[in-house]
Amino acid sequence: xxxxxxxxxxxxxxxxxxxxxxxxxxxxxxxxxxxxxxxxxxxxxxxxxxxxxxxxxxxxxxxxxxxxxxxxxxxxxxxxxxxxxxxxxxxxxxxxxxxxxxxxxxxxxxxxxxxxxxxxxxxxxxxxxxxxxxxxxxxxxxxxxxxxxxxxxxxxxxxxxxxxxxxxxxxxxxxxxxxxxxxxxxxxxxxxxxxxxxxxxxxxxxxxxxxxxxxxxxxxxxxxxxxxxxxxxxxxxxxxxxxxxxxxxxxxxxxxxxxxxxxxxxxxxxxxxxxxxxxxxxxxxxxxxxxxxxxxxxxxxxxxxxxxxxxxxxxxxxxxxxxxxxxxxxxxxxxxxxxxxxxxxxxxxxxxxxxxxxxxxxxxxxxxxxxxxxxxxxxxxxxxxxxxxxxxxxxxxxxxxxxxxxxxxxxxxxxxxxxxxxxxxxxxxxxxxxxxxxxxxxxxxxxxxxxxxxxxxxxxxxxxxxxxxxxxxxxxxxxxxxxxxxxxxxxxxxxxxxxxxxxxxxxxxxxxxxxxxxxxxxxxxxxxxxxxxxxxxxxxxxxxxxxxxxxxxxxxxxxxxxxxxxxxxxxxxxxxxxxxxxxxxxxxxxxxxxxxxxxxxxxxxxxxxxxxxxxxxxxxxxxxxxxxxxxxxxxxxxxxxxxxxxxxxxxxxxxxxxxxxxxxxxxxxxxxxxxxxxxxxxxxxxxxxxxxxxxxxxxxxxxxxxxxxxxxxxxxxxxxxxxxxxxxxxxxxxxxxxxxxxxxxxxxxxxxxxxxxxxxxxxxxxxxxxxxxxxxxxxxxxxxxxxxxxxxxxxxxxxxxxxxxxxxxxxxxxxxxxxxxxxxxxxx
Numbered sequence: 001x002x003x004x005x006x007x008x009x010x011x012x013x014x015x016x017x018x019x020x021x022x023x024x025x026x027x028x029x030x031x032x033x034x035x036x037x038x039x040x041x042x043x044x045x046x047x048x049x050x051x052x053x054x055x056x057x058x059x060x061x062x063x064x065x066x067x068x069x070x071x072x073x074x075x076x077x078x079x080x081x082x083x084x085x086x087x088x089x090x091x092x093x094x095x096x097x098x099x100x101x102x103x104x105x106x107x108x109x110x111x112x113x114x115x116x117x118x119x120x121x122x123x124x125x126x127x128x129x130x131x132x133x134x135x136x137x138x139x140x141x142x143x144x145x146x147x148x149x150x151x152x153x154x155x156x157x158x159x160x161x162x163x164x165x166x167x168x169x170x171x172x173x174x175x176x177x178x179x180x181x182x183x184x185x186x187x188x189x190x191x192x193x194x195x196x197x198x199x200x201x202x203x204x205x206x207x208x209x210x211x212x213x214x215x216x217x218x219x220x221x222x223x224x225x226x227x228x229x230x231x232x233x234x235x236x237x238x239x240x241x242x243x244x245x246x247x248x249x250x251x252x253x254x255x256x257x258x259x260x261x262x263x264x265x266x267x268x269x270x271x272x273x274x275x276x277x278x279x280x281x282x283x284x285x286x287x288x289x290x291x292x293x294x295x296x297x298x299x300x301x302x303x304x305x306x307x308x309x310x311x312x313x314x315x316x317x318x319x320x321x322x323x324x325x326x327x328x329x330x331x332x333x334x335x336x337x338x339x340x341x342x343x344x345x346x347x348x349x350x351x352x353x354x355x356x357x358x359x360x361x362x363x364x365x366x367x368x369x370x371x372x373x374x375x376x377x378x379x380x381x382x383x384x385x386x387x388x389x390x391x392x393x394x395x396x397x398x399x400x401x402x403x404x405x406x407x408x409x410x411x412x413x414x415x416x417x418x419x420x421x422x423x424x425x426x427x428x429x430x431x432x433x434x435x436x437x438x439x440x441x442x443x444x445x446x447x448x449x450x451x452x453x454x455x456x457x458x459x460x461x462x463x464x465x466x467x468x469x470x471x472x473x474x475x476x477x478x479x480x481x482x483x484x485x486x487x488x489x490x491x492x493x494x495x496x497x498x499x500x501x502x503x504x505x506x507x508x509x510x511x512x513x514x515x516x517x518x519x520x521x522x523x524x525x526x527x528x529x530x531x532x533x534x535x536x537x538x539x540x541x542x543x544x545x546x547x548x549x550x551x552x553x554x555x556x557x558x559x560x561x562x563x564x565x566x567x568x569x570x571x572x573x574x575x576x577x578x579x580x581x582x583x584x585x586x587x588x589x590x591x592x593x594x595x596x597x598x599x600x601x602x603x604x605x606x607x608x609x610x611x612x613x614x615x616x617x618x619x620x621x622x623x624x625x626x627x628x629x630x631x632x633x634x635x636x637x638x639x640x641x642x643x644x645x646x647x648x649x650x651x652x653x654x655x656x657x658x659x660x661x662x663x664x665x666x667x668x669x670x671x672x673x674x675x676x677x678x679x680x681x682x683x684x685x686x687x688x689x690x691x692x693x694x695x696x697x698x699x700x701x702x703x704x705x706x707x708x709x710x711x712x713x714x715x716x717x718x719x720x721x722x723x724x725x726x727x728x729x730x731x732x733x734x735x736x737x738x739x740x741x742x743x744x745x746x747x748x749x750x751x752x753x754x755x756x757x758x759x760x761x762x763x764x765x766x767x768x769x770x771x772x773x774x775x776x777x778x779x780x781x782x783x784x785x786x787x788x789x790x791x792x793x794x795x796x797x798x799x800x801x802x803x804x805x806x807x808x809x810x811x812x813x814x815x816x817x818x819x820x821x822x823x824x825x826x827x828x
Contacts, residue, residue, distance in 0.1 A: 002646060002742045006639035008603025012734040016114055024749070025119045027075055029529050036072035037530050038064040039509055039569075041538030041546070042079045042126075045105040046086060049112045051578040051585060051611070051623065052539070054595050058608045059575055059617050059689070060537045061118050065730035066683050068119075069755040075530050076119055077512040079126035080106050083134075083501045085163050085179055088434045088473075092466045098434040099462075102129055112595065116604045117733045119751075124515045128504040133511065134436040135457035136521040137504055140553075142439060142450050143560060149195045150428075152448070156265050156290075156332065157427060159187035165430050166191060171545070175293030186265075186290050192438060192497065193425040196552045200225055200421040203551055212571030214618070220543045226422020231406045232336065234414045235260065235313035235322060240271055244313055244324075247335035247420050250345060251409065252402040255390040256363035257315050258353065259323045259341035261306070264289045265332035272309045272324070282307055282326060289328040297328050304329050304352045316414040317391065317405075323358060333424055343379065344371075350379040363389050364398060426549065428500040433464055433473035435498030443485035443492040452486050458494070472496040505546055506553035509533050509568060521562070528564060536569035543574070573617060573687055580623040593623055605732035606632040612689040612731055634697060635735055638728065641703050641721070642739050648717050649743050656715030665713045666766075668706045672720045673762035675699045679727050680755070689731070696727055723756045771822040772797050774806035790817040797823040 019025065040060035043053060064076035080102075087098035094101075106127065113120070126133055144150040158167040160177040166189065171178045196203075204225045207218045230249040237243055244260060262268060264286030273279040285307045289297070296302050306327040313322050322340075329348065330339045343353035343360040353360055364385045365371045371380060371388075387393050387401040396404060409415020429438070437458040439451035451458055461477040474480055474496040485492040507521075513530040514522035532554075538546075547569070554568045577584050580591040598607045610631040615621040642649070661669065675695045682692035703720060706712070722744050729736040729750045740750035765786045770793070772780040780802040784793065794815045797803055803825055810827040817823050 002639070002643050002739065004643060006636050006735070008605060008635070008735070011738045012115075012117065012604050015734050015737050016117055019117075019119075020114065020122075023123070024751075025076065025121050026123055027073060027121050029526065030073045031529070033071060033073040035075065035530060036064075036067045036535070037075045037533045038067065038535045039075075039077065039512070039533045039537070041536070041542065042081050042505070042508060043109065044081050044084055044086070045102055045109055047105045047108060049109055049595050051593055051595060054116065054607060055575055055578055055611045055617075055621060056537060056539070057113065057116060057118050058611050059573065059687075060535075061116075061608075061733075062612065062683065062689060062730040063535055063537070063687075064119050065733065065751055066755065068751065069726070069729070069753060070684075071754070075124075075512065076121060077124040077126075077515075078113065078118070078120040078122070079124075079508060079512070080109075080128065081501065081505050081508070082106065082127050082129040083435045083498075083504055085165070085432065085434070088432055088466065091434075097462065099129065099460075102434075115599055116595075116608065119733070124512050126508055126511050126515050128436075128501070128508065129434070131457050131459060132518070134504070136511070137436040137499065137507075138439040138451075138456050138458060139453065139521060140503075140507065140557075141436075141499065142453065142456075144194055144556060145440075145450060147556065147560065149198065149556060150192060151195060151425075152190060152192050154188060154190050155193075155427075156186045157189050157191055158184045158294075159189075160184050163432075165432050166427060172294065175295035184293055189429075191427055191429040192495075192499075193427055193429075194503075194552075196426045196549075197421060197423055199552050199555055200227070200423050201419075202555060203423075203548065206551070206566060209567060210570075210572070213569075214572060214574055217540065217543045217547065217572060217574060221548055224423060224544050224548065228420050228422075230418065230420060231409060232416045232418050233316065233340070233409060235316060235340075237268075237311065237313045237324070239311050240268070242268065242271065244268060244338050245336045246338045246340045247418070248340060250342070250402070251405045251415075252387055252390075252393075252398045253342040253345040253363050254315070254317055254340075254405055254409075255387075255393075256342040256344055256361040257322055257340045258343060258359040258361060259325050259349075260313055261325055261327040261330045261339045261341050261352075262309075263330040263332045263337060264326055266326075266337050268338075269326060272311055272326075276310060278307075278310055282309060285326060289326075292328060294331060297331065300348075302329070304348065304355065306352060306356060308356070316409070316412070325356075327352070334422065335420055344373070344376070345379055345381065347379045347381060361389055363387060367397070426500075426552070428503055429497040430500055431472045431496075432498055433460065433466065435501060436504060437474070438495040438497055438499055440495040441483060441485060441492045442495070443488065443490055445490050446485055446487045449485055449487055449492070455486070472498075474498070502545055502549050503553075506549045507557075509536075509550070510554075510557075510563070524562060524564075527562075531563060532565050532567060533569045535571045535573065537573045537575065539577075540574040547572075575617045576615065576620040578611070578621045578623060582622075585623070598628060602628060602632045603734070605635060605735050609635065609693065609732055613693040614690065616690055617687055634700070635732060637700055637704075638724070639735065639739070641700060641707065642725070642743060644707060645712075645717050645721060646743060648712055648714050649721065651714050652718070653714035654718050656713050656719075661713065661716070662711070664706060664709050664711070665716055668702055668720060669716060669762050670765065671699055671702045672723060673758040676723060676727065676756050676758040677763070680758070683730070692727075693731065696724065699724060725750060726753050726756055729753075768820050770820070772800055772803055773822060773824040774803055775826060776824060777806075779803055779806045786820065788819065790819060793817045793819065793823050797825060 038060055040056050064074050068074045082102050087102045090096050090101045091098050158172050160167055162180045162182040172184050177184055204227055228249050230247055231251040233246050235244050273282055306325040309324045311324045313324055315322050341349040343349045344362045362371050362373055364380055365388050367386050385398045387396050393401045406417050439458045441449045443449050461480040463477050464473040465476040466473055481493050483492055510522050514526040550568050557563050583589055585592045610628045614627055678695045679692040682688040725736045725739050736750045767783050768786045769781055769783050807827045813826045815825050
């Protein structure tokens with residue numbers, strides 16, 4: 001029995017308590033059912049949920065609840081990506097241990113998530129900063145090390161002085177730190193890397209397998225991997241008794257090389273400076289360039305600067321001298337770290353050569369047209385043309401010349417055709433405390449030694465200092481730092497870097513399948529039942545970082561025999577941001593709407609309904625207070641229509657004879673079954689939750705119109721309202737559970753019901769209204785049998801008085817019939 005008024009707070013707290021106490025959403029392996037693994041990207045526990053979280057989790061909850069009602073055994077877990085800089089910053093600013101700060105935030109955000117009525121199996125919760133999780137993160141590091149995929153090497157890295165840590169290339173956005181938005185500079189450090197480049201080709205190729213991913217995300221990954229086919233050319237440097245190798249995709253321009261561009265980081269720079277009268281000047285220039293960000297150095301808008309070294313190399317095709325310059329626009333970590341300058345074929349090279357008076361040689365012209373250097377004011381960069389001034393290749397079409405010149409270079413021994421990738425190895429070292437320790441010991445006798453597996457995890461010490469500086473906090477713990485070599489027993493020291501938190505999030509979806517296993521990272525059989533993730537949901541901002549790393553991680557585990565599938569996420573939905581007043585919600589802009597404010601005023605079901613109704617999930621959602629109020633009013637309308645029919649529903653008349661239905665009954669039945677069809681399609685295949693909700697709103701309007709007729713078919717009312725409640729259940733789980741148990745079945749849950757199916761016969765209509773036109777102008781409307789043929793419609797139209805008057809004495813040329821819509825008579 002329902003109360004007269006909808007009381008969301010009482011209802012929601014009641015059912016949340018019931019679901020938690022009864023572990024309603026706990027799930028186990030059940031091979032009698034098809035499985036579905038639905039997963040939202042787990043959050044960093046910053047302290048409070050924001051509306052972006054609410055949107056992400058609401059979308060996932062609809063999918064999980066819908067698939068449960070469709071008969072799937074659904075895994076829908078939640079956890080915490082809980083290592084990271086904010087906790088360490090809190091320790092520095094507030095004197096709170098990172099662990100305490102993090103676990104307190106997790107407790108608060110867990111409470112907030114439960115207040116949304118999300119259908120998580122909380123028994124599968126994982127927390128990456130807890131020892132039972134990071135033990136296996138360390139174990140994976142050792143697995144990668146043993147497979148030759150974890151290596152330590154000296155490199156110029158991205159360094160954030162504010163966060164006091166190294167950043168991966170992907171974590172530098174427009175020259176700024178992705179965390180604090182401060183400037184990033186280059187710094188030489190010995191760092192640990194994962195060799196993701198070993199999997200570059202497979203990561204690229206297998207994007208074609210991901211038919212359930214947005215094309216935009218796949219394009220972003222393709223561009224980041226950046227595969228290209230080209231030629232490595234070797235230029236001799238007689239003065240240094242050395243050589244420099246360049247990688248080019250434009251071998252057809254090789255005869256036009258007039259300068260060689262080196263970055264300050266190139267190993268040859270040190271050799272160039274030896275006994276060089278300009279050494280100090282060169283070193284000063286190098287220092288200046290090193291302090292520029294990669295974005296500055298490669299931007300098309302930045303001024304191109306360089307310094308001639310006084311040293312020349314030799315073009316292997318022509319024997320001509322090629323000036324060697326150190327420049328600010330070449331990066332050492334791409335290709336071979338050196339770039340050949342062809343001023344007439346590249347606008348950047350043209351500008352640089354013009355600025356510094358470097359020779360230009362025309363090597364490419366439009367077909368049938370001669371280019372004269374003295375008449376040119378920019379480089380010729382078209383993708384078609386004929387090669388000139390290129391020895392025996394002169395006169396060849398450029399693409400043919402590219403192949404021929406590459407073959408010639410290989411034949412003569414100074415070139416090699418090769419494939420290159422923009423993708424660089426994954427830098428995983430971080431100079432901070434709050435991360436998974438790297439399980440490596442440095443022994444004076446044995447060198448690098450892995451911590452024995454039986455000694456994992458290497459635990460984070462608590463006696464550390466967070467004083468800002470270049471020293472890692474782990475290095476301040478004497479107890480942590482000093483240990484014995486597990487091989488020879490000598491006094492040794494531990495690695496003081498910790499791992500990038502993206503490593504923790506690269507495998508969490510696997511741990512959910514077997515989260516309590518103390519002996520293994522996960523049981524293979526359990527993982528093979530649940531994996532891969534069938535539907536993954538998260539922000540587009542993770543298109544490169546997290547998603548690419550997770551794909552790489554899984555492929556390594558597959559090759560190690562831990563899993564038997566190739567990709568972690570079969571289908572991906574990237575939801576848009578929640579914005580307000582035209583901008584992303586931000587404390588600094590003062591436009592943040594707290595989820596708790598909305599829950600306190602309207603309840604969780606209203607918050608969920610609005611955020612699912614306001615926009616398609618992949619688009620930005622513009623927050624609207626009036627929209628929230630509208631969603632609340634709709635739930636009140638649902639409550640009132642059920643309440644008004646409560647006496648009819650209590651009769652428990654659950655069937656009816658279709659043959660006895662009135663026209664009003666048929667209209668309602670048709671609306672009901674068309675709604676079932678649309679809502680099912682919108683959720684199942686399109687994720688158009690907004691249009692699904694809109695269809696259910698129309699059904700509610702139809703129910704109110706039916707109520708006004710005062711003549712009810714009890715069985716149809718029962719079907720319509722029970723079906724409405726079932727369809728609404730994934731969206732608004734609390735109100736529908738209350739209605740279901742209060743009116744339809746006190747002994748069962750609405751969320752355990754079978755998803756309704758539509759009857760195709762119910763969608764059919766006996767009569768339809770068609771438009772009558774003469775020469776395209778409307779002359780009337782008629783209700784005709786829905787099954788009328790074109791011939792029958794033609795006769796009906798020609799016999800209509802309005803059509804006859806409009807035609808008059810004109811001759812009918814043809815009659816156009818569109819069954820179910822219109823008849824157009826063409827007369828002249």
